Each structure stands twice: as C-alpha cells, then as structure tokens.
Amino acid sequence: MARAGLTAERLTQAGAELADEIGFDRVTVSELARRFGVKVASLYSHVRNSQDLRTRIALAALEEMADRAAEALAGRAGKDALAAFADVYRDYAREHPGRYAAAQLRLDPQAAAASAGVRHAQMTRAVLRGYDLPESEQVHAVRLLGSVFHGYVSLELGGGFSHSAPDTQETWARTIDALDSLLRNWPRP
Amino acid sequence: MARAGLTAERLTQAGAELADEIGFDRVTVSELARRFGVKVASLYSHVRNSQDLRTRIALAALEEMADRAAEALAGRAGKDALAAFADVYRDYAREHPGRYAAAQLRLDPQAAAASAGVRHAQMTRAVLRGYDLPESEQVHAVRLLGSVFHGYVSLELGGGFSHSAPDTQETWARTIDALDSLLRNWPRP
DNA sequence: CTAGGTTGCCTAAACGTTTTAGGCAAACCC
DNA sequence: GGGTTTGCCTAAAACGTTTAGGCAACCTAG
Numbered sequence: 001m002a003r004a005g006l007t008a009e010r011l012t013q014a015g016a017e018l019a020d021e022i023g024f025d026r027v028t029v030s031e032l033a034r035r036f037g038v039k040v041a042s043l044y045s046h047v048r049n050s051q052d053l054r055t056r057i058a059l060a061a062l063e064e065m066a067d068r069a070a071e072a073l074a075g076r077a078g079k080d081a082l083a084a085f086a087d088v089y090r091d092y093a094r095e096h097p098g099r100y101a102a103a104q105l106r107l108d109p110q111a112a113a114a115s116a117g118v119r120h121a122q123m124t125r126a127v128l129r130g131y132d133l134p135e136s137e138q139v140h141a142v143r144l145l146g147s148v149f150h151g152y153v154s155l156e157l158g159g160g161f162s163h164s165a166p167d168t169q170e171t172w173a174r175t176i177d178a179l180d181s182l183l184r185n186w187p188r189p
Numbered sequence: 190m191a192r193a194g195l196t197a198e199r200l201t202q203a204g205a206e207l208a209d210e211i212g213f214d215r216v217t218v219s220e221l222a223r224r225f226g227v228k229v230a231s232l233y234s235h236v237r238n239s240q241d242l243r244t245r246i247a248l249a250a251l252e253e254m255a256d257r258a259a260e261a262l263a264g265r266a267g268k269d270a271l272a273a274f275a276d277v278y279r280d281y282a283r284e285h286p287g288r289y290a291a292a293q294l295r296l297d298p299q300a301a302a303a304s305a306g307v308r309h310a311q312m313t314r315a316v317l318r319g320y321d322l323p324e325s326e327q328v329h330a331v332r333l334l335g336s337v338f339h340g341y342v343s344l345e346l347g348g349g350f351s352h353s354a355p356d357t358q359e360t361w362a363r364t365i366d367a368l369d370s371l372l373r374n375w376p377r378p
Numbered sequence: 379c380t381a382g383g384t385t386g387c388c389t390a391a392a393c394g395t396t397t398t399a400g401g402c403a404a405a406c407c408c
Numbered sequence: 409g410g411g412t413t414t415g416c417c418t419a420a421a422a423c424g425t426t427t428a429g430g431c432a433a434c435c436t437a438g
Contacts (some may be wrong), residue, residue: 003404003415025214030395038214042398042416050396106347139355140363144337145350147364151340151354152332158295160306160335174329174378175336181376187366194387194435209429219424231387239425 004038008046019057019098024105027098029053054105059115061099065092066116069123078130079180085090086128086176089149093157100157104150120146131183141183148179193227197235200225201245206248208287215293217243222238243294248304250288254281255305258312267319268369273364278363279340282346289346293339309335320372330372337368 013036019027023050029050033040045052065088093100124142133141136175152175155161161168203224208216214281218239222229236242254277261273282289296304313331322330339365344350 006415026268028395029397039417041398041418044397045415048243109348112348127342128194137363140367143344143350143357143360144364144367147337147340148323148333149340150344151336153344154293155332155336155339158293159298159301161332168332171329171332172272174326175333177328177376178333178371181374182367182371184261185370185374187370189363189366195386217424218426228388230389230427233388233426 004036004042006036006038006042006046010057011046011053012060013042015053016096016099016102018039019097019102021098024054024057024101025172027057033082043089050141054102055107055111056101057099058105058107059111061096061103062116064096064099065089065103066119066123069120073123073126079176081127081130082180082183083176085123086172089153090172093153094141097157100153104154128183133183133186134189135144137186137189141186144164146180148175150187153175191328192229194232195225195227195235197245200232200235200242202251204242204246204360205249205285205288205291206321208291209285210287213243213246213287213290216243216246243291244296244300246288247291247294247296247301250285250292251305251309253285253288254278254292255308255312257281258309262312262315268314270319271369271372272365274312275338275368278342279345279361282342286346291341293343308358320375322372322375323378326375327378330375335366337364 005113011032015032017025018032018035022031024166029047032053033043043053046058069085069088070097072080076084090178099183107117121142124145125138128138128141129143130139154166156179160170200221200334204216204221207221211220218232218236219229221242222232225232232242236245257280258274258277261277262270265273295305307321310331313334314327316334317327320330341361345357350360
C-alpha cells in the first residue's frame, strides 16, 4: 500500500488552504483525509485531535502574518509604517480569510505566549516609535490599534459593511488618516 | 406523555443562555434537547435545523443589544453618548459572551437587512450628531466606531489583552477619550 | 361532553464526524 | 537481508444531525 507521505506540517498546510476554501469552522479531520485520499484514522498519528489541528493552523497563520508585518515595517516610519502595517492585516484577511479566522482562535495562555502573537505586539509598538507618545500611553495605543485593525477587518470580512454604498477602500484610507491624526494629537491623560 | 411546551422562542431563549454558559459554538440541538428533558427529534418541529437555531439566537442577541443601545442613548449627547454607547457593547459582551459571539454570526444579506443590525448603524450615526462631521465623512466614522468597539470587545473577550499589566478598564476609558478627541478633530479629507 | 382534527413529542433509522485499538506492510538502518 | 520503526489500514464505539412515521394529548365544534 503506497504511502501518502503525511506529516503534521503537511496537514497543517493543507488545513490552512482548506480553511481558505471552505471556511475555518468547516475544516474537519474527515475532509482533510478525503483530500489526501487517505482514511480518517491515519491522520491521528500526526495530529492529536481536531482541536490540535485547528491550533496548528492558527499558529501557522499567526507566523505568516507576523512575517509579513516584519517585512512591511522594514525601512518605514511614521504614517508610512502605520499604513503598511495596517495593510498587512487587511490584505492577509482578504487573501486568506480562513487562515485569518484561524488566527482568531482562542489559544490557552501558554500557547499564546509562545506564539507569534507576541511578535505582533512588539511590532505594533514599533509603529508607535514614529509618534511621540508618553510611555504610559503606549499600551493603550497598542490596544487601540489592534482593536481597529482587527475590528475593521473582521467586520469587512463578515460583510458588515457590504450594504451601504461607499467603497470600503475609501473608508480604509480614511481610517488610516484618522489613526495617524489621532496618534499625532493623542489626548493628554 | 406530558408535553414540555416547546416553542421556537423558548428554544431560542434557552439556546442563548446555553451559549453564555458553554460558548456559542458548542450550542447544539442535542444539548438543548437534553436541557429540556426531551428527545432530539422533537426540536425539529420548532426549528428547521441547527443553523436555523443559531440564526435565531443571533437575531435575538442583536435585538437585545439594539434595545440596550437605544436606552443608553436616550437623553445623551456628545462624549456622554459616545461613552454610553460604547459601554453597551462592552457590558453586553461581558455579561453575555455567548450571545455576543452569536451576534457576530454572518447572516445572509436579506436576513441582515431585516435584523436589528440596521438599528445599530442608525444609532451609531446618532452618536455622531454630537460632533461636527461633514456628511461625506460620516460613513467612515460610523465604520471606524464599529470597528473599534467590535475589535476591542472581541480582543478583550478572547483574552488578547490579558497578559500585560494595565487594567483593561483604564485602556477602555482612554480609548473613549481618544475616540472623542478624534471625532472633535476629525482630519480634513 | 364527545368526535374529529391538529399538534407535540415519541421511536427508529440513516448518515457524518471524532476518536481509540490493534494489525500488516513499507521503509529504514545496520 | 533481518529487525525495527513507522505509516496507513480495518474495525468499532460514541455522538450530533436530520428525516419519516406513529401515537397520544390537546383543542374545537356540534
């Protein structure tokens, strides 16, 4: 019986693609097995269970996003960096909706601490270097930026903006303008 | 055989409570039947299928949030209204995490248009009445507010802020300060 | 108050997903 | 080439979803 050459990495990769195709919540061990032309039980040698598979996909997505963000931030500062960083979120979510949804999976604290999520936080802080915020305000600004990016992208992806007329592209540009303005004129505590 | 008195409304209500208890994605027709001390098949006379049940819970949650928001906005304006409106989101999500997650369910366009989601959009616009934004900028501001509130709440709920030190309460207050400041000094297009 | 129709919950059964246990053969390692 | 490891298999149990069909409880009209 020919071997299919399954590995945890390959399953994770295929799972990520599957998520983009049919949605993260419909990624199933069975479906993945079907794609590999293999019996379901075979996957359980490589992946502990369904939850494990999902977590792996989530971690991979976080890595990918962090890599993109790092690349985008290189050699940029101020509004330029802000816009590039923001675009990473949005573009990633549009190109890979399933992976983006995966990245939102709630991880247990230790997994989260070891994940690329912390790289994200560091990079958000790096964006703020281009603005003149007191140290004590930086946490709040980091959280605000995270909220806006995540919130915007997830509403746009979920169709929350789809009805009314104006292009979301325009709103996105205006959102970045607004954030830039806000960071330059951050209200005193 | 005594009747349990099931109705779609009662199932929806119980489903919402179940969601808050165990998480929206773990709400299942079987579990609901168990709670009512009834066989699974019995529920299918009241609810088309699992998806239908979820949708009903989502719509109910949207109604509840819209009601709360309407109540919060009555007699308030400016930053006062902004803060009250924002708190509705946050408080609802903290009190009813399962329902809040349900409210994020992607609805098909016609269901969305008929839902209380549109009331939300109208109320967000009402908040802006306290600020002096040109008509053409209002859509963008509405979307920005929606993004921040949803993004913040969903990150906080997902534990995204839990690690680092400062109280999220403080960040929340600073976020509202920042939004108020931003709306008062909205950058010219 | 009873006969007829309607409704509500039931049993039964098919199907899909998850997960564990144990087996056989391919691959690898000297 | 022989022994070990590894990878995929079959089998099977447990659970959620969903449909079909039945019987008894409830409601309504005479």
